[in-house]
Amino acid sequence: MMHSLESIIREHPFFQGLEDPYIQLIVECAKNVRFDEGKVLFRQNEPADHFYLIREGLVAVELMIPHRGFTTVLTAGGGEVLGWSWLFPPYRWYFDARALEPTRALAFDGKCLRTKCDEDHDLGYEFFKRFARIMTQRLEATKLQLLDLYGVNV
Amino acid sequence: MVSTSENTTVGKPASEPMLPRLYRIQRVHLETDDTFTLHLLPAQDEMGSSFAPGQFNMLYVFGTGEVPLSISSNPSDSPLLQHTTRAVGTVTKAMRRLGRGAMVGIRGPFGSSWPLEQAVGRNVLVVAGGIGLAPLRPAIYQLIAQRERFQRVVLLYGTRSPEDILYRQELEHWRGKFDLEIQVTVDRAASTWRGNVGVVTTLIGRSPIDPLNTVALVCGPEIMMRFSVIELEKRGLAAQHIYLSMERNMKCGIGFCGHCQFGPLFVCKDGPVFRFDRIEAVLGKPEV
Numbered sequence: 417m418m419h420s421l422e423s424i425i426r427e428h429p430f431f432q433g434l435e436d437p438y439i440q441l442i443v444e445c446a447k448n449v450r451f452d453e454g455k456v457l458f459r460q461n462e463p464a465d466h467f468y469l470i471r472e473g474l475v476a477v478e479l480m481i482p483h484r485g486f487t488t489v490l491t492a493g494g495g496e497v498l499g500w501s502w503l504f505p506p507y508r509w510y511f512d513a514r515a516l517e518p519t520r521a522l523a524f525d526g527k528c529l530r531t532k533c534d535e536d537h538d539l540g541y542e543f544f545k546r547f548a549r550i551m552t553q554r555l556e557a558t559k560l561q562l563l564d565l566y567g568v569n570v
Numbered sequence: 571m572v573s574t575s576e577n578t579t580v581g582k583p584a585s586e587p588m589l590p591r592l593y594r595i596q597r598v599h600l601e602t603d604d605t606f607t608l609h610l611l612p613a614q615d616e617m618g619s620s621f622a623p624g625q626f627n628m629l630y631v632f633g634t635g636e637v638p639l640s641i642s643s644n645p646s647d648s649p650l651l652q653h654t655t656r657a658v659g660t661v662t663k664a665m666r667r668l669g670r671g672a673m674v675g676i677r678g679p680f681g682s683s684w685p686l687e688q689a690v691g692r693n694v695l696v697v698a699g700g701i702g703l704a705p706l707r708p709a710i711y712q713l714i715a716q717r718e719r720f721q722r723v724v725l726l727y728g729t730r731s732p733e734d735i736l737y738r739q740e741l742e743h744w745r746g747k748f749d750l751e752i753q754v755t756v757d758r759a760a761s762t763w764r765g766n767v768g769v770v771t772t773l774i775g776r777s778p779i780d781p782l783n784t785v786a787l788v789c790g791p792e793i794m795m796r797f798s799v800i801e802l803e804k805r806g807l808a809a810q811h812i813y814l815s816m817e818r819n820m821k822c823g824i825g826f827c828g829h830c831q832f833g834p835l836f837v838c839k840d841g842p843v844f845r846f847d848r849i850e851a852v853l854g855k856p857e858v
Binding site: 474476478484485486487488489490491493494495496514516517553556557560561563564565566567 | 699700701728729730734755757758759760761763764765766767768769771772775776790791793794797
């Protein structure tokens with residue numbers, strides 16, 4: 417069954433509750449993408465010119481650690497969002513991202529979105545609210561990871 | 571029939587609850603670097619004791635001491651008992667050195683159990699962290715054995731690394747079942763790991779459950795359980811549909827000594843499985 421970009425955006429949890437005029441605005445910055453297993457979505461230090469709404473699949477966010485190789489920091493699956501470096505200068509990725517499974521996503525052009533957010537601050541506020549929530553969730557999850565919850569002395 | 575804490579025919583300790591019964595080790599299975607499972611059979615009383623999922627026994631290593639350990643075996647396999655533990659303290663390190671044929675003393679089973687009867691007709695969301703999978707394992711066996719009595723059964727399991735995954739073969743077997751949804755996540759992993767990375771609480775948000783018709787069974791480190799409850803409540807689960815297995819310093823197992831006091835409750839006698847709304851006021855309180 418074919419879904420329009422608009423309906424995909426509307427149904428994705430990240431944009432839940434976003435008003436239709438805004439969806440019509442941001443759809444101009446979106447495109448469907450798919451990544452085969454093992455395909456790199458982005459690499460550290462490359463320009464961060466997109467973010468991804470993952471529809472299906474699983475993506476690993478990785479960091480290359482000398483003498484240890486690539487270490488996975490987190491994974492993002494269907495219904496989740498990947499990437500906020502497009503929002504803040506210097507607009508570069510801090511991590512690598514690689515598809516662990518065949519992955520379907522919507523890719524949003526960061527520059528296009530930034531322009532629209534600059535033109536309409538209400539839209540910008542909606543974006544920052546949503547990304548702030550994601551950042552908070554990731555920060556909380558990272559704190560728990562750092563606690564080494566399953567260690568002997570916890 | 572599914573065993574529950576209200577069931578009066580199973581899960582009762584022996585008539586002399588302070589008197590250990592002799593059990594012989596049939597097998598010691600290494601689960602991970604520091605975690606092992608003892609397979610035990612009664613040495614004297616051939617009937618052994620039946621138990622309900624979620625209950626615990628006090629295991630006595632002669633000459634060393636006694637520790638409370640959740641029962642991790644299939645209730646249907648009684649009188650065989652399995653106990654999974656990590657070798658961290660004096661007693662469990664001594665236990666780890668025991669081999670096949672060695673004897674231990676067992677008192678129990680003690681405490682409350684997972685509310686499987688209340689979950690009949692509903693979705694069951696099992697959230698396990700680290701060695702917290704062990705007390706949930708008997709409940710999972712029962713859910714599988716009586717699968718048609720429940721709607722969706724989802725297991726979310728988080729642990730430290732791929733090397734720390736408990737019951738690996740069993741998880742693979744369960745994952746192969748069409749009527750069981752299993753998600754495993756680890757806190758850290760090399761890029762060779764093909765699964766989820768992140769704390770187990772992140773899986774709760776992704777889980778395909780109807781919050782109005784789901785019972786959640788949660789066991790793991792207390793902090794993990796507290797954050798799991800937050801996520802479950804965000805998903806819309808009511809406190810009376812969330813059950814946690816608590817851990818405290820159990821000694822007597824029958825509510826006499828007071829070592830495991832948890833606010834107005836005793837974990838050994840009133841728990842270890844508690845409905846969340848009954849412990850909400852004391853959970854996370856530093857004084858408790």
